[in-house]
Amino acid sequence: MKNSALKNVIWAMSIIVCLIAVIVGLLIASVNRYNGSGFDKEVDLHMKNSSASGVVQLTAGDMPDGASLKSLGETADAGMEYIDKLTFLCDSSVIGMRDYGLLSGGKDTYQVWGTNSGTLKISEITSTDIKYPSDGSLISIADSAMIAKPPILVICVGQDGLAGSDENNFKTNYTMLINSIMSGSPDTQIICCSISSVTENYTGPDGLTAELIRSANKWIEEVCMSTGVYYCNAAHSVDNGYGYVHGTFLSTNGKTLNSTGISEFISYLRTHALGGI
Numbered sequence: 001m002k003n004s005a006l007k008n009v010i011w012a013m014s015i016i017v018c019l020i021a022v023i024v025g026l027l028i029a030s031v032n033r034y035n036g037s038g039f040d041k042e043v044d045l046h047m048k049n050s051s052a053s054g055v056v057q058l059t060a061g062d063m064p065d066g067a068s069l070k071s072l073g074e075t076a077d078a079g080m081e082y083i084d085k086l087t088f089l090c091d092s093s094v095i096g097m098r099d100y101g102l103l104s105g106g107k108d109t110y111q112v113w114g115t116n117s118g119t120l121k122i123s124e125i126t127s128t129d130i131k132y133p134s135d136g137s138l139i140s141i142a143d144s145a146m147i148a149k150p151p152i153l154v155i156c157v158g159q160d161g162l163a164g165s166d167e168n169n170f171k172t173n174y175t176m177l178i179n180s181i182m183s184g185s186p187d188t189q190i191i192c193c194s195i196s197s198v199t200e201n202y203t204g205p206d207g208l209t210a211e212l213i214r215s216a217n218k219w220i221e222e223v224c225m226s227t228g229v230y231y232c233n234a235a236h237s238v239d240n241g242y243g244y245v246h247g248t249f250l251s252t253n254g255k256t257l258n259s260t261g262i263s264e265f266i267s268y269l270r271t272h273a274l275g276g277i
Contacts (some may be wrong), residue, residue, distance in 0.1 A: 010213060067225045071192065072232045077271035080104070083266060087150035089113045089130075089141065091120040093159040093196055093256050100259040103138055110134050113144055121161030125177045141177065146184030149151065152274060153188050155233075158195045158216050159255065163207030167219055175224045182227075189274060190229040192220050196261070197235065202246045202254045210243050230274060237268035 011232070084104050088097055088111055095118035101107040110133040120128060132147070134226065165173070172220040178190060194217045197210045217235070218275060224231040238261045240246040249261025257265060 021034050024188060069221055069225050070230045071124040072230055072272040072274060074271055075273045082270060082273050087111050087153050089153060089157060091156045091157040091160040092118040092183055094156045094262055094265060096257055096259060096262045118143060119156055119160050122158055122165050123161050123171050125173050126180055142180035142184045145188060149185040150188055154191045154193060156193045158220060162212060162216055170216060171219050171223055178227045178229060181203060191232050191274060192224050192229055194220060194233045194235040196238055196257055197243060197245045199247060199254045204255060207266060208255060232272055234265050234268045237264045
């Protein structure tokens, strides 16, 4: 009888302990209620976008939490010594950096990546081969980045083929370009420049307008925010104050910068330098 009574007491105490554990568990759960958002965005973004190289691959629609624009502000004049450290990826709007011989090395400079013709359409940005300046071979931009591994790459593209691209296609191709460069050369610092505008009365067959260019510059800002690269409003250097390029800075076609305009563009980069380089 005594053993039976002792067993009953032990069972009763066990039941009480279990009930207390359940109640404590319910109280903790109510205080720290999971709402489904704890790992949603940040971890999922990195899990789905991380490549084997450790570089986060973002799509045009991705925008990390707390993303902000890393815009280069005004600095003291960093001089040509700073410009000499830069590599430029250019479309026809600023290919004069190479063709006018405005950088160190003149027309034989190794600092400019572009096509033979100078045109580099945004819709074909990841599939078009550029002329690799050191040996003249035609290779992709991604391969150029992987081989050269430039400390700083300044991207000046977006005007060519702009009228034939919508917002989604523009941002997708621009993002793919940045991702391919980052994959090939993870330590390269990337600066994306705003697109220079056209004259007020521009009526070229490519359909460019100042309004379209303003929209594209906003798209570039958004791509910079989503990918974490730097933005430089270098096109402001040749603006006439009304959203168009001052005629003094344009070639006769009304959209590409002449040597004076590109010199202004370079001066702006010198006074909006990336620190610590």
